[in-house]
Amino acid sequence: MTSVEEERPRGLLAGASRRWVRMLPWAVAFVLCVALLPTTIVVLTADYGLNGAVASALAVAQAAPLLLAVVRPLQAWYVVFVADVAGALALLTVDFEERLLWPFPPMELVGYVGLCLALGLRERRRTLVLVWLATAVANVGLGFAAPHGAGAKGLLFTILGGVALLLGGVLRERYEVQRRLVEQETISEAERERRTLLEERARIARELHDVVAHHMSVITVQADTAEYRLAALSPDVREEFTSIAATARESLGEMRRLLGVLRNEEAHGELVPQPGLAQIGQLVEATARTGGPVEFTPCDAEVPEAVGLSAYRIVQEALANVVRHAPGAATHVSLSVARPAGEQGDERGGDRLTVLVVNGPPPEPPAGPLEVGGTGHGLVGMRERVRLVGGTLDVGPLPDGGFRVAAQLPLTEAEEDFT
Secondary structure, three states: OHHHHHHOOOOOOOOOOOHHHHHHHHHHHHHHHHHHHHHHHHHHHHHOOOOHHHHHHHHHHHHOHHHHOOOOHHHHHHHHHHHHHHHHHHHOOOOOOOOOOOOOOHHHHHHHHHHHHHHHHHOOHHHHHHHHHHHHHHHHHHHOOOOOOOOHHHHHHHHHHHHHHHHHHHHHHHHHHHHHHHHHHHHHHHHHHHHHHHHHHHHHHHHHHHHHHHHHHHHHHHHHHHHHHOOOOOHHHHHHHHHHHHHHHHHHHHHHHHHHHHOOOOOHHHHOOOOOHHHHHHHHHHHHHHHOOEEEEOOOOOOOHHHHHHHHHHHHHHHHHHHHHOOOOOEEEEEEEEOOOOOOOOOOOOOEEEEEEEEOOOOOOOOOOOOOOOOOOOHHHHHHHHHHOOOEEEEEEOOOOOEEEEEEEEOOOOOOOOO
């Protein structure tokens, strides 16, 4: 089914977004066919004196294929071109007035120009050149048999056809350029989002290095001092502690090399100790001095360092967004620890840190986004930090024009595989 649909020819302007534009070629083709069919019969019989049956056959062959030109303009051109040349030869068999146009009467010119425009919108440049050359050769060749002598008017078929082919070709190539530009912009946007995600993940990894390195250092110190702190250790146990310390030191070295890969020339400011819940109050105070009233509900619970760092960065980015997009808006920041409802009997479900940042609408619409120093990549960074600790994130606008950021961060180790 798919291959059949792919081979089915599409109409001219079928890719247009508006329905009336897609229907426009069919409407023009129908009007030309209905208008030219009787006109051709009347002109060929009444003015040129051609036999009625021959005139009718030529009219059908010259006008009816215009409907086909909407989907297959090149095939329609074969029929119309042969019919036009045949009509010119048929007119040589009758005696018509010198004032009448030959070899191609006006109605044939109108139909052929419309057909050439359809060809230009569909076919490639090489095909259009061949079509125009065939038109010119036929026009010039018939000119040698002109019953009343050749004139400039006899070349209208070639000139008008060439202009229509050129116009259609220019429009088609312009559309192709615009389409490729849109495709490239779509690809660039996808690549930009992917690069942003990778940069944010690398930044989170750099920040977590200090957290993990601290724990590894504690393990190393405990293993190294075990034989001095604990009495009567057997040689096997002492050797085991020595092996643990050596493995921990080796792991620290590997982590430093990994950090060297993740570091870049813009990451010097990340060498300072990483913040946690205790520093969120300072962040709120700094925002309140510059960005508007901020109400803060702190939490003094002990949380893992990774969770505290994630909570700090989420609040930091949420407040930065308030300053950028809703300056002066009243904001509430809340931290709390509680077991989610319905999990009291679930051994796997532990306490969770709830991070809530809610702002109201700005007092007045901002003139433009305020360019302040950001700390990450907005919602991308929030989602990655929440995903890192196995939590959930709920963000979105409020009915009153404000915005809400709510994160649930489990205080127990996440069991999800993030590979």
